[in-house]
Amino acid sequence: MNLAMNSPIKETTKAFISQFETGEALPFGETKRQQAVGFLQNAVLPGQKTEDWKYTSLMPITTKEFQQPENYASRSLDICNIPNLEAHTIVFVNGALHSVNMLPGFDSDLMIQSFGSMNETAQIIAEKYFAHLTPPDLDIFTALNTAYGNKGTMIFVPAKRQVQKPIHIQHLTDTNIPIGIQHRNLVIVWEESSVTILETYHGTKQNSTFRNQVTEVIVAENASLSYFKFQHEGRNASHIEQCNVMQQANSQTAFFTVSLSGEIIRNTLRIRINGEGAHAGLKGGYLLDNIEHVDNYTEVHHIKPHSTSNELYKGIIGGQATAVFSGKIQVYPDAQKTQAYQSNKSVLLTDTANVYTKPQLEIYADDVKCSHGATTGQINEEALYYMMTRGISKTEARKLLIGAFLEEIFNEFGVKEVEEYVHRCIQEKMDSIH
Amino acid sequence: MLTIKNLHAEIDGKKILKGLNLQINPGEVHAIMGPNGAGKSTLASVLAGKEAYEVTEGSVDFDGKDLLAMSTDVRACEGLFLAFQYPVEIPGVSMTTFLKASVDAVRKYKNLPELSAKAFLQYMREKQQMVEITKELTNRAVNEGFSGGEKKRNEVFQMAMLDPKLAVLDETDSGLDIDALRVVANGVNQLKNENNAFVVITHYQRLLDYIVPDFVHVLYDGKIVKSGPKSLALELEEKGYDWIKEETIA
Numbered sequence: 001m002n003l004a005m006n007s008p009i010k011e012t013t014k015a016f017i018s019q020f021e022t023g024e025a026l027p028f029g030e031t032k033r034q035q036a037v038g039f040l041q042n043a044v045l046p047g048q049k050t051e052d053w054k055y056t057s058l059m060p061i062t063t064k065e066f067q068q069p070e071n072y073a074s075r076s077l078d079i080c081n082i083p084n085l086e087a088h089t090i091v092f093v094n095g096a097l098h099s100v101n102m103l104p105g106f107d108s109d110l111m112i113q114s115f116g117s118m119n120e121t122a123q124i125i126a127e128k129y130f131a132h133l134t135p136p137d138l139d140i141f142t143a144l145n146t147a148y149g150n151k152g153t154m155i156f157v158p159a160k161r162q163v164q165k166p167i168h169i170q171h172l173t174d175t176n177i178p179i180g181i182q183h184r185n186l187v188i189v190w191e192e193s194s195v196t197i198l199e200t201y202h203g204t205k206q207n208s209t210f211r212n213q214v215t216e217v218i219v220a221e222n223a224s225l226s227y228f229k230f231q232h233e234g235r236n237a238s239h240i241e242q243c244n245v246m247q248q249a250n251s252q253t254a255f256f257t258v259s260l261s262g263e264i265i266r267n268t269l270r271i272r273i274n275g276e277g278a279h280a281g282l283k284g285g286y287l288l289d290n291i292e293h294v295d296n297y298t299e300v301h302h303i304k305p306h307s308t309s310n311e312l313y314k315g316i317i318g319g320q321a322t323a324v325f326s327g328k329i330q331v332y333p334d335a336q337k338t339q340a341y342q343s344n345k346s347v348l349l350t351d352t353a354n355v356y357t358k359p360q361l362e363i364y365a366d367d368v369k370c371s372h373g374a375t376t377g378q379i380n381e382e383a384l385y386y387m388m389t390r391g392i393s394k395t396e397a398r399k400l401l402i403g404a405f406l407e408e409i410f411n412e413f414g415v416k417e418v419e420e421y422v423h424r425c426i427q428e429k430m431d432s433i434h
Numbered sequence: 435m436l437t438i439k440n441l442h443a444e445i446d447g448k449k450i451l452k453g454l455n456l457q458i459n460p461g462e463v464h465a466i467m468g469p470n471g472a473g474k475s476t477l478a479s480v481l482a483g484k485e486a487y488e489v490t491e492g493s494v495d496f497d498g499k500d501l502l503a504m505s506t507d508v509r510a511c512e513g514l515f516l517a518f519q520y521p522v523e524i525p526g527v528s529m530t531t532f533l534k535a536s537v538d539a540v541r542k543y544k545n546l547p548e549l550s551a552k553a554f555l556q557y558m559r560e561k562q563q564m565v566e567i568t569k570e571l572t573n574r575a576v577n578e579g580f581s582g583g584e585k586k587r588n589e590v591f592q593m594a595m596l597d598p599k600l601a602v603l604d605e606t607d608s609g610l611d612i613d614a615l616r617v618v619a620n621g622v623n624q625l626k627n628e629n630n631a632f633v634v635i636t637h638y639q640r641l642l643d644y645i646v647p648d649f650v651h652v653l654y655d656g657k658i659v660k661s662g663p664k665s666l667a668l669e670l671e672e673k674g675y676d677w678i679k680e681e682t683i684a
Contacts, residue, residue: 386522389482390536390592391510391543400535404526404575 012062013045013140019066019180020148020212026115028123029130029146036136036146043140055324055356056295060264061238066180066210069094069173079202080170085417087168087198088112094173095151095181095211103165107158112167115152115184122154129186133216133244133272141240145214149182155197156188159220163195166415171201171211173233178208185215187225194224198418203234208263215243217253221275224252228413229267231259232425235292238264249275249304256410257284258422259294260429270299273307284313285409287402287426288321288353289433295324300342302335302368311342314409316402318349318433327372328360335365342372347379347405349433399430435460435631436501436600441492442656443480450476452656453492458600461628465642465667466635468653469675474635475519477653478604482516483509497599510536511543513599517589517606524576529588532576533558533595540596561594565621583614590621597625602633607641619644639671652678 017040025033045062046053077091077098090112091098097114113122136146153169173179189195203209211233219225231239239262247253259265271280286294300309315323325344346355359372379401387397403426410422436458443451450473458464468474480487481494483506494501501509524532537557538548549557562572565587577585586606593601606618622632622645634645642650642664650666651658654675659682660666670678 380522380524382522383524385484385506386518386524387532387536388506389510389516389518390532390596391507391539392535393507393539394505396535396539397507400527400531401524404524407526 009044009047013043016045016062017043017144020144020182022068022148022150024150026150027118028127032131032136032146036143039137039143040140040147043143045140052297052326055322056264056266056293058264061210061240064178064208064210066178066208069096069179069181070175070177077170077172079204080172080200082168082200082417082421085166085168085415085421087166089168089170090114090153091170092151092172092183094175094179095183097151098172106165107161107163109158110161110163111154111156113154115150115154118154122156125156125188126154126186129188129216129218131216133218133246134214134242138242141212142214142242145182145184145212145242149184149212149214151182152184152186154186155195157190157193157195157223159190159192161190161193163193166196166198166418169197169199171199171233173203173205173209173237175205175207175209178210180210180212183211183213185213185217187215187217187227189217189219189223189225191220192222193220196226196228196415198228198230198415200230201233201237201239203237206234206236208236209233209238211237211239213239213241215241217243217245219245219247219251219253221248222250223248226254226256226414228256228410228418229258230422231257231265232261235261235290236263238262240264240266242268243270245269245271245280247271247273247275247278247280250277251275252279254281254412255283256413257296258410259284259286259288260425262292262294264293264295266295266297268297270301271309272301272303273309274303276304276306278307280307280309282309282311282313283409285406286315286317286323287406287429287433288315288317288323289319289429290321291319292321293324294322295326297324297326299328299330300340302329302331302338302340304332305334305336305338307335308339309341312345312409313343314345314406315355316347316349316405317353317355320350320352320354322354322356324356325374326358326360328362329370329372331363331365331368331370333364336367338365338368338370340368340370344374346376347402348376349379399427402430403427435497437495439493439495441480441494442490443476443487444490445476445487450656451480454653454657456651456658458631458633460631462649463626463632463634463645463647465647465650466633466653466658467637467639467650467667467670469679470637472653473656474653475604478516478602478635481509481514481602482506507539508543510596511540515593515596515598515601517586517593517601517603519605519608521577521580521585521589523578523580525578527576529572529574529576530558533572533592536592537595558595561591564594564624565591566617567591582609583611586610586614586618587621590618594621594625598630600631600633601625602635604635605637606634607636607638615641616644639667642667654678654682
């Protein structure tokens with residue numbers, strides 16, 4: 001008998017996987033699914049000896065039992081609403097499709113479809129690009145999603161279309177039991193098109209939830225994409241995300257990831273710039289309290305010459321919370337004239353808050369400009385005092401300073417209603433942090 | 435308006451103020467002069483309520499209220515203003531946001547309604563002209579990238595916005611060229627009336643040519659050792675502080 005097969009981690013992994021096994025499969029991607037199922041036979045959960053998971057323990061997730069979500073498709077969605085925002089929306093409640101609402105006058109070629117109710121054209125596209133950027137055997141969470149996930153969003157912007165209004169993917173959890181949700185996004189922005197996507201996560205109750213999500217994004221030549229992810233699902237919500245992006249020549253992207261609450265959040269954002277003259281922007285912000293834990297793992301691959309990337313992650317960490325940032329920039333031998341910048345700035349509010357930062361530069365070309373930097377500090381006491389001498393209370397002064405610190409992360413998204421909403425959510429969360 | 439009695443204060447166990455007495459009435463301008471290390475800036479910080487300073491003895495009465503019992507922000511709301519020697523830069527917080535928060539906080543304390551955005555901007559424009567602050571400056575982050583002179587003008591601008599009962603100017607003249615000095619002094623002179631008072635802390639007599647004091651006090655070794663009319667400042671300028679030191683020791 002093979003001892004390794006019965007090791008505790010193997011048993012835990014098996015039990016963990018079994019919670020997500022469902023019979024209902026998607027009408028595309030069968031080969032990839034079989035590969036993923038095969039991979040899971042021998043997969044084990046990453047432990048703290050796994051380098052990329054060194055500072056993020058999965059215990060809070062693996063020690064809980066998650067059930068299949070109840071369908072609450074009729075529940076109120078007010079909590080997900082962003083005041084005055086005009087957007088095409090696709091809404092999921094507890095992982096299941098709730099509704100799709102297209103604004104009047106939209107381009108009929110624009111596809112915003114749920115995986116469960118795709119038309120034939122969409123299925124052909126999905127068959128081709130599903131798991132194209134994210135190999136089924138990339139890691140255990142990807143494999144789990146590929147093997148058993150059957151919910152998702154497909155956004156397809158045909159060539160030469162400027163989608164005027166943002167597309168808003170809303171996720172709501174509303175549950176009395178711990179639930180596990182798998183979701184997948186497939187986003188394709190074809191040549192010379194542009195689109196803005198907003199993906200928000202909200203929760204109505206303080207129950208434990210686990211969300212395993214894979215997002216695949218293709219941005220073709222001369223196309224541009226702005227993608228904002230706003231995580232505010234509650235302090236007992238865990239979220240593991242694998243976002244893989246492929247950019248072609250002269251494409252532009254701007255990714256924003258703002259995490260305001262969560263038990264364990266792990267955002268992987270991996271961008272492969274596979275064309276000349278392309279630019280990738282990555283911005284992330286977090287405001288954490290209690291024992292919240294956010295781990296942003298990013299990779300930017302400069303594969304072809306003359307591409308640029310700019311990365312900035314900033315966070316405020318209070319209570320006993322932990323923020324982890326790993327940022328890898330890889331410049332391939334051909335990728336001359338690459339310009340890549342990265343920065344991670346943290347402010348610790350307490351002595352018990354933790355920050356781990358790991359920048360990594362791997363440069364195989366000789367004519368490049370790359371830099372990285374990290375700072376960790378406290379709230380500027382002199383600035384607080386200065387503001388108080390002007391009559392502003394300490395609480396208000398702290399809110400102003402923290403708001404200003406995080407503002408830089410989201411104030412270039414370009415949708416004023418979203419920027420104002422995020423700003424307000426940050427101020428509200430500040431009220432609960434002391 | 436302000437009565438300081440036998441004030442003792444220390445920082446990190448080091449005694450700085452050692453029994454300071456001072457009486458300030460409405461309508462008066464007091465200059466406090468003295469050599470380096472005498473405790474001039476400490477006095478300003480103690481009055482503003484900076485946490486690092488510990489008051490070990492004495493009392494400060496501000497319009498019938500115990501100033502030392504109030505937090506820094508409440509002191510400001512009660513009408514005390516400190517113009518900083520080294521104004522603090524606050525990246526990311528715009529001047530407008532900062533001033534709105536400040537004016538709103540003081541109005542709220544006085545049970546007055548918040549100013550509308552329009553009324554606030556109108557009010558801000560009026561005060562801006564008084565201290566020759568440009569619109570570009572108010573669009574920037576608080577003190578960020580301001581020149582030395584701009585920072586000091588900005589202090590007087592904030593003072594004009596808050597219209598305090600008592601303003602303490604901590605070496606506002608340091609690092610100012612003659613034009614900036616004139617602008618700052620003009621601002622103070624325009625704000626001056628029979629209901630408010632100013633304490634001008636300075637190292638040099640120069641500023642007092644522009645802001646004329648009713649009283650000049652010499653602070654030495656944590657105490658006010660000499661008080662007199664404006665001519666005392668000229669005497670100090672001429673003779674330096676050594677004769678005061680000798681007089682005190684004798």
